[in-house]
Structures are given as structure tokens and as C-alpha cells.
Amino acid sequence: MSREGAVNAAIVALLLVVPVGAWLADEPFIVTLATRAVILALAGVGLNIALGLGGMISLGHAAFFGIGGYAMGILASHAQSYEPLFNWPMTIGGTQSMPLIWLVAMSVSGLAALMVGALSLRTTGAYFIMITLAFGQMFYYFAVSWPAYGGDDGLSIYVRNGFPGLNTLVPVQFLAICLMLLMLGLGFAAMLARSPFGLALDAARQAPERVETVGMRPYRLRLMAFVISGVITGLAGALYADLNRFVSPVMFSWQTSGEIMVFVILGGAGRLFGPVAGAMLFILLEHVLGGVSEFWHVYLGLLLLIVVLFARGGIIGLLAGRQVAHG
Amino acid sequence: MSMLLLAEQILNGLQLGVMLFLMAAGLTLVFGVMGLINLAHGSLYMVGAFVAAAVAGATGSFVLALAAALAASAAAGALVEVLVIRRLYGRDHLDQVLATFALILIFSEGTRWAFGSFPLYLDIPGWLAGPVTLPGGIRYPLYRLALIGVGLLVALGLYLLISHTRLGVRIRAGESDREMIAALGVDISRLYTMVFALGAGLAGLAGALVGAIQSVQVGMGEPVLILAFVVIVIGGIGSVRGALAGALLVGLTDTLGGLFLPWVFGHYLGPSAAAGAGSALASMLIYVLMAGVLIWRPRGLFGGAA
Numbered sequence: 001m002s003r004e005g006a007v008n009a010a011i012v013a014l015l016l017v018v019p020v021g022a023w024l025a026d027e028p029f030i031v032t033l034a035t036r037a038v039i040l041a042l043a044g045v046g047l048n049i050a051l052g053l054g055g056m057i058s059l060g061h062a063a064f065f066g067i068g069g070y071a072m073g074i075l076a077s078h079a080q081s082y083e084p085l086f087n088w089p090m091t092i093g094g095t096q097s098m099p100l101i102w103l104v105a106m107s108v109s110g111l112a113a114l115m116v117g118a119l120s121l122r123t124t125g126a127y128f129i130m131i132t133l134a135f136g137q138m139f140y141y142f143a144v145s146w147p148a149y150g151g152d153d154g155l156s157i158y159v160r161n162g163f164p165g166l167n168t169l170v171p172v173q174f175l176a177i178c179l180m181l182l183m184l185g186l187g188f189a190a191m192l193a194r195s196p197f198g199l200a201l202d203a204a205r206q207a208p209e210r211v212e213t214v215g216m217r218p219y220r221l222r223l224m225a226f227v228i229s230g231v232i233t234g235l236a237g238a239l240y241a242d243l244n245r246f247v248s249p250v251m252f253s254w255q256t257s258g259e260i261m262v263f264v265i266l267g268g269a270g271r272l273f274g275p276v277a278g279a280m281l282f283i284l285l286e287h288v289l290g291g292v293s294e295f296w297h298v299y300l301g302l303l304l305l306i307v308v309l310f311a312r313g314g315i316i317g318l319l320a321g322r323q324v325a326h327g
Numbered sequence: 328m329s330m331l332l333l334a335e336q337i338l339n340g341l342q343l344g345v346m347l348f349l350m351a352a353g354l355t356l357v358f359g360v361m362g363l364i365n366l367a368h369g370s371l372y373m374v375g376a377f378v379a380a381a382v383a384g385a386t387g388s389f390v391l392a393l394a395a396a397l398a399a400s401a402a403a404g405a406l407v408e409v410l411v412i413r414r415l416y417g418r419d420h421l422d423q424v425l426a427t428f429a430l431i432l433i434f435s436e437g438t439r440w441a442f443g444s445f446p447l448y449l450d451i452p453g454w455l456a457g458p459v460t461l462p463g464g465i466r467y468p469l470y471r472l473a474l475i476g477v478g479l480l481v482a483l484g485l486y487l488l489i490s491h492t493r494l495g496v497r498i499r500a501g502e503s504d505r506e507m508i509a510a511l512g513v514d515i516s517r518l519y520t521m522v523f524a525l526g527a528g529l530a531g532l533a534g535a536l537v538g539a540i541q542s543v544q545v546g547m548g549e550p551v552l553i554l555a556f557v558v559i560v561i562g563g564i565g566s567v568r569g570a571l572a573g574a575l576l577v578g579l580t581d582t583l584g585g586l587f588l589p590w591v592f593g594h595y596l597g598p599s600a601a602a603g604a605g606s607a608l609a610s611m612l613i614y615v616l617m618a619g620v621l622i623w624r625p626r627g628l629f630g631g632a633a
Binding site for chain 2 (some may be wrong): 035051057059119120122123125126127129130131133134135136137141142144145146147148200254258261262265269295296297298301302305308309312
């Protein structure tokens with residue numbers, strides 16, 4: 001097993017041991033923290049497909065995270081109030097079924113990613129960063145000023161949505177669902193990276209002219225990766241809203257985009273398990289430093305600065321060496 | 328809809344536009360000369376506003392507060408450039424984004440630590456308070472009119488600086504060929520620090536000026552920063568002229584959209600639904616404008632062909 005493989009195995013073991021230990025020791029708070037880390041990791045897995053594999057520096061992924069969250073919030077709030085979503089051309093009501101909500105969250109965020117991506121990918125470099133950031137902010141302002149679903153105050157859902165055969169209100173059972181989806185997401189990302197599509201995408205990042213020469217269009221490859229990336233981040237958004245039983249425009253804010261990107265990088269961009277390691281570290285820092293000082297973001301900022309300036313490759317880069325790092 | 332309201336909104340749009348220009352000019356210069364994308368530009372705007380509020384509170388002088396804001400944000404910019412930004416010029420945009428995001432965290436939490444979480448207030452000085460009557464009977468706040476004036480003066484000053492001074496020649500040379508001007512004996516790292524401090528000073532000035540009509544609080548800079556990005560995308564990266572055109576376009580679109588869309592929707596929907604849908608869509612209008620420019624001219628209105 002390579003060193004990165006060993007590090008990845010250790011991460012998976014940690015993901016299993018910590019929650020099971022916390023569950024046995026009857027520490028529901030730690031189970032909830034672990035769930036948060038798992039969900040954020042899934043959002044990061046989504047971003048990593050665009051960022052690590054595709055080389056697209058998107059500062060607008062909060063848009064998809066938030067759309068996933070609002071898909072859950074809107075569907076569940078309609079189910080809660082027994083008001084149909086719309087009556088024409090046929091009556092469609094809300095739902096409290098998780099799989100259905102996930103499906104809607106993924107389709108809508110995929111559609112949004114298609115629109116944002118189709119426009120933003122007309123440019124590259126600094127333009128792309130600014131444009132994705134701006135489109136993210138557009139969704140934020142829309143959510144703030146759209147009064148039908150709570151506007152600035154957000155939406156509260158009283159009961160967590162259901163999953164057939166499980167009691168999602170038991171923290172460890174909800175964690176199991178999220179963990180399962182994270183593993184599926186990681187498996188999918190690994191498959192994607194090795195597929196002909198993933199190889200072409202990787203090539204389009206490193207040498208777009210050559211990719212064009214052999215008859216493929218980098219724009220299409222990138223757009224498809226951007227959509228896939230948005231879909232996964234959207235799914236994470238739906239789970240995150242379900243964890244909190246609350247969704248608000250904060251999910252759309254530029255800070256959310258920044259934080260998702262930060263832990264992807266802290267973990268190691270382009271590494272399969274980078275987002276997972278990064279999300280775990282992020283939650284750990286938030287918990288530990290947040291206990292030490294109210295102003296823990298200062299320390300997070302300093303740490304990030306040090307990693308960017310002196311320790312490129314992130315945690316996995318430090319632990320596993322740099323030989324297989326992307327970009 | 329009355330003509331008076333329309334005229335007032337056009338002036339509001341101009342005022343927002345010139346303030347956005349102060350932000351966007353610094354960003355676009357720094358990008359044009361050093362190739363750096365700086366997310367922490369909004370933090371310098373915030374520094375300007377906080378310093379102005381603190382100095383005005385201590386001395387009671389608004390002019391002194393503005394001067395202090397300009398000096399403090401330029402100094403903060405120079406310091407940050409020497410300590411951090413300088414190491415980022417050779418790096419890719421991702422590293423620049425992350426490091427300047429880290430700077431935002433440090434600046435924001437540092438300010439919260441120093442000044443607390445409650446907003447500060449910066450009062451409009453007595454000699455600029457109150458409305459004036461413009462030709463046509465429009466009554467408009469003198470202070471906002473002064474903002475438009477200051478913004479246009481700075482734009483003119485910036486134009487003269489870039490086109491008629493030695494520093495301006497170097498800035499333009501730096502934009503077209505960095506290695507060459509270094510080879511010609513210009514101290515490139517001092518030039519970079521000066522350009523960065525200039526941009527920072529403009530951002531701080533904007534923060535201080537706007538601080539008197541909004542509350543001064545942590546996180547005030549980033550929404551303006553993102554609007555400034557929209558301005559730059561519309562105007563074209565690196566072009567100060569583009570920044571001015573883009574800023575005025577964004578300022579006018581934003582304020583007039585907020586006025587017209589609810590009114591247009593009022594003809595089709597009920598008043599409350601119209602207000603909701605209208606304001607939600609108005610908040611998206613500048614991004615729609617940006618999308619339109621992207622489709623039409625992906626490099627911005629004044630962007631080069633490269």
C-alpha cells in the first residue's frame with residue numbers, strides 16, 4: 001500500500017472509530033460534530049472535482065450548497081404545512097422523504113451549475129474566480145430578498161426528514177446515512193478520476209491545446225465536471241440543512257464558498273481524501289480553538305496563511321509526500 | 328412615477344457608482360500591474376471606515392478622520408504587501424485566493440477583537456449635512472452630492488497620475504512588461520508596494536466616505552468587494568477606464584432596477600407580490616448585466632483581446 005493509501009485508510013478508520021466510540025460512550029454531541037464533518041467533507045468532494053481534477057477555482061460553490069439546502073427546506077416546509085408546492089399543471093406537494101429530497105436537490109443544483117458554468121467557463125483565470133464569486137452572491141441576495149421562504153430569517157423544519165427503515169432523529173443513524181453517501185461520493189470521485197472522462201479532464205487542465213488537438217473540447221469537459229461537482233455539493237447542502245433542521249441564506253454566503261475551498265486545500269487539493277481530512281481538521285479546529293478564544297478565525301487565518309505560503313500540498317501532502325499530488 | 332424620484336435615484340446610482348469605482352480602481356491596478364487577485368481589498372475598505380470612525384470620535388474632525396483613514400489603510404496595505412502579498416506574485420491564482428482569504432479572516436476577527444461586534448457610527452459633519460435644492464427643484468442630500476464630487480475628482484486625479492507622472496509611466500510599463508522595466512533599473516518591488524498602497528488608500532477612503540451613510544461594522548467590505556469584482560468583469564481587468572464605466576453602469580443598474588422592477592411587476596401582480604418578486608429580481612439585475620457582458624464580450628467592455 002502506498003503512503004497515501006495508508007493515510008486514507010487511517011482517515012476512514014478514524015471516521016468509523018470516533019462516531020462509534022462516541023455512540024458507545026453516549027456522547028451525542030460528538031456524533032453530531034462527526035456528522036457535520038462528514039457532510040462538509042462531501043461538499044468538499046464535490047468542489048474537489050472542479051478544483052483538484054478540473055483546475056477550476058470556483059468561489060461560488062456555496063450557491064449549490066445553498067440550493068441543496070433550500071430544496072430540502074422548501075419541500076419539507078410544504079409537507080409540514082400540507083400546502084401543495086404548485087397546483088398547475090398538476091398538483092405537486094412537498095415531501096419529507098430523504099431520497100426524494102436528495103434527488104430534487106441534486107437535479108436543481110446540477111441545473112444551476114450548468115447555467116453558472118456555461119457562463120463562467122467562457123473565461124479563465126482571475127475572471128473565472130470573480131465571476132463564480134459574483135454568481136454565488138447573486139443567489140445569496142435572491143434568497144435574502146425572496147420573502148416566500150423566510151427571506152433573511154431562513155426556514156425552520158421541525159422534524160428531520162425520514163429515510164425508509166431508519167429513525168433519522170437518532171444521531172448515529174443519521175450519521176450512518178451521511179457516511180454512506182460520503183463513501184459513495186468518494187467512490188464515484190475515484191472512478192471518475194480514472195475514467196476516460198477524468199483523464200481527459202486532467203489533460204484539459206494541464207494542456208488544453210493538446211486536448212483540443214486530439215479533437216476534444218476542453219469547454220465541454222470542464223462544464224460537465226462543473227455540473228457533477230455542483231450536484232455533489234448540492235446533495236451535501238440538503239444533508240447539512242437536514243442536520244440543522246434549518247436553512248438560511250448563510251448557506252449561500254461567500255464565506256461558505258471560502259470555507260469549503262479552505263478545507264479542500266488544507267486537506268490537500270486534488271487528493272481523493274483531501275476534503276475529508278480537511279473537513280475533519282476544520283471541525284476539530286473550530287471545536288478546539290473555538291473553546292479557547294471567541295476569535296478563533298484569526299488562528300484559522302494564520303494557519304491557512306502558513307499552509308499556503310510554506311506547506312503546499314496540505315495535510316495529506318505532509319503525511320504522504322508530494323509525489324502524486326495534482327496541480 | 329415622478330421625475331423627481333427618478334432624478335434622485337439616478338443621483339443615488341451615480342453615488343454608488345463612484346464609490347464602487349474607488350474600490351475597483353485599486354483592484355484593477357493591482358491585477359493589471361502585479362497580476363494579483365486580492366480578496367482582502369474589502370478588509371482595507373473596512374480598515375478605512377473603522378479608523379475614520381475612531382478618529383472622528385476622538386477628535387470630532389471629519390477631515391482629519393478622512394486623512395487618517397487614507398493614511399492608515401495605505402499603511403496597512405503597504406505592510407500587508409511587504410509581509411504577505413509579495414510572496415504571492417509568482418504563485419497561481421489559487422494560492423492568491425487562499426492567502427488573501429486568510430487575510431480577510433485575520434483582519435475581520437482582529438477588528439472585532441479591537442472594536443467589538445457592535446457597529447460604530449460616523450456622523451456626517453455639520454457643514455455637509457442637510458439637503459440642497461438642485462436645478463429643477465430636486466432636493467438631494469449635500470453629503471451624497473459631495474461623494475459624487477470626490478469620486479469624480481479621484482477619477483480625474485488617477486487619470487492624471489497614470490498618464491502624466493513618472494510613477495504613472497512606470498505603472499503602465501509594469502502592466503505591459505514586468506521583466507523589462509526591472510531590467511531597465513526600476514526598483515520593481517518598491518513600485519509594487521506603492522501601487523498596492525495606492526489601491527489600499529483608495530479603498531480606505533471609500534470605506535470612510537461610505538461609513539458616514541452606513542453603519543461601520545465588521546464584514547462591511549466583502550459585499551462591496553464582490554460588487555467591485557462585477558464592475559471589473561464588466562469593465563475589463565486591468566483597465567481603469569473600464570472600471571469607471573463598469574462602476575457607473577453597475578451603480579445605475581442596481582438603483583434603477585430596485586425602482587423600476589417592482590413598479591413594472593405592479594402592473595401584472597398584486598402590490599405585495601410585486602414588491603417581493605420585484606425586489607428579489609432587482610437584487611439579481613447586476614449579475615444578469617454581468618452575464619450579458621460575458622456573452623457579448625467575455626473580456627469586458629474595455630478589456631484587451633488577449
